[in-house]
Amino acid sequence: MQNNKSLEPLNAASQFVEKYFSYCQAALLAGSVVRGEATTTSDLDIVIFDKEVKNSYRESFVEFEWPIEVFVHNLTSYKKYLTMDYERAIPSLQKMLVEGMVIKDDGIVEPIKKHAQKILENGPQQWSLQTMDTKRYFITDVLDDFIGCTKIHEELFIVNRLAELVSEFILRANGKWVGTSKWVFRLLKAHDEQLAFQFFEAFNLYYETKDKTQIIVFVDNVLEPYGGRLFEGFSMGKAIR
Structure with missing residues (x-):
C-alpha cells in the first residue's frame, strides 16, 4: 500500500x-x-x-x-x-x-x-547439543535433497527451505536472536557481515545461474565447526531399554 x-x-x-x-x-x-x-x-x-x-x-x-x-x-x-x-x-x-x-x-x-x-x-536460550545435532541432521537431509534434485520446480522450494534452516543455525548456534523476512539478512549481517555476504552470494549465484556448487560449499563450511553433515547414527525419540 x-x-x-x-x-x-x-x-x-x-x-x-x-x-x-x-x-x-x-x-x-x-x-x-x-x-x-x-x-x-x-x-x-x-x-x-x-x-x-x-x-x-x-x-x-x-x-x-x-x-x-x-x-x-x-x-x-x-x-x-x-x-x-x-x-x-x-x-x-x-x-x-x-x-x-x-x-x-x-x-x-x-x-x-x-x-x-x-x-x-x-539473548535467547542456548541450544543443547542434542538440538544442535537435530538441526544438523535436518540441514543435511535438505542439502541432500537439493544436491540430488533434477526438477527445477521442486528445487526452488528445497533451496528456500535450506536457506531458512542454515540462517537459523548460524544465528542460534552463536547465541543470537533470529527473525523472518528482511530481518534474516539484517541479523546475519549484525552477527558477521562477511559471513552474511557469503551467504547472499552463494544463494544469489544459484538464483541467477542454477549453479549449486557455492551453496553446497557454504553449507558445509557452516556445519564443519559443529561436526559437519549428520546422517549415520542420528536417532530421535528412540526408547532406551
Missing part, C-alpha cells in the same frame, strides 16, 4: 491514539519509522496498553494517511507474548517496546521497557 503521507509519523500516531485509544494507560510508536528505515510502503506499528482489554489482539487500520497496525495488550497479557517470543527466539514485542517512542504514558512504560531490554540483552 502506497500513500502520499503529509502527516509526520509521530503526529499521525498521536492523533490515532487520541481517536481510538484515548483511555489507554500507554502507547508506543515502533517499527521502521522509529528506526529511520521507513519506505514508501511502511506502516505505523503502535503498541497499546489498556487495562480494560480482556485479551491481547492485533488490528489494522488506514487512518491519518497511514496504514496502521496496533498491538493491544492489558497490563499483564503482554508478558505472555514476551515469553512466547523468547521461546521462539524471535523477540518481536521486545524490540517494539525497547525502540518505541512514547505517545502516551500514565507512568507504566519505564519498567516495561526495562523488562524487555533485559530479555534482549540476555
Whole structure:
C-alpha cells in the first residue's frame, strides 16, 4: 500500500491514539519509522496498553494517511507474548517496546521497557547439543535433497527451505536472536557481515545461474565447526531399554 503521507509519523500516531485509544494507560510508536528505515510502503506499528482489554489482539487500520497496525495488550497479557517470543527466539514485542517512542504514558512504560531490554540483552536460550545435532541432521537431509534434485520446480522450494534452516543455525548456534523476512539478512549481517555476504552470494549465484556448487560449499563450511553433515547414527525419540 502506497500513500502520499503529509502527516509526520509521530503526529499521525498521536492523533490515532487520541481517536481510538484515548483511555489507554500507554502507547508506543515502533517499527521502521522509529528506526529511520521507513519506505514508501511502511506502516505505523503502535503498541497499546489498556487495562480494560480482556485479551491481547492485533488490528489494522488506514487512518491519518497511514496504514496502521496496533498491538493491544492489558497490563499483564503482554508478558505472555514476551515469553512466547523468547521461546521462539524471535523477540518481536521486545524490540517494539525497547525502540518505541512514547505517545502516551500514565507512568507504566519505564519498567516495561526495562523488562524487555533485559530479555534482549540476555539473548535467547542456548541450544543443547542434542538440538544442535537435530538441526544438523535436518540441514543435511535438505542439502541432500537439493544436491540430488533434477526438477527445477521442486528445487526452488528445497533451496528456500535450506536457506531458512542454515540462517537459523548460524544465528542460534552463536547465541543470537533470529527473525523472518528482511530481518534474516539484517541479523546475519549484525552477527558477521562477511559471513552474511557469503551467504547472499552463494544463494544469489544459484538464483541467477542454477549453479549449486557455492551453496553446497557454504553449507558445509557452516556445519564443519559443529561436526559437519549428520546422517549415520542420528536417532530421535528412540526408547532406551
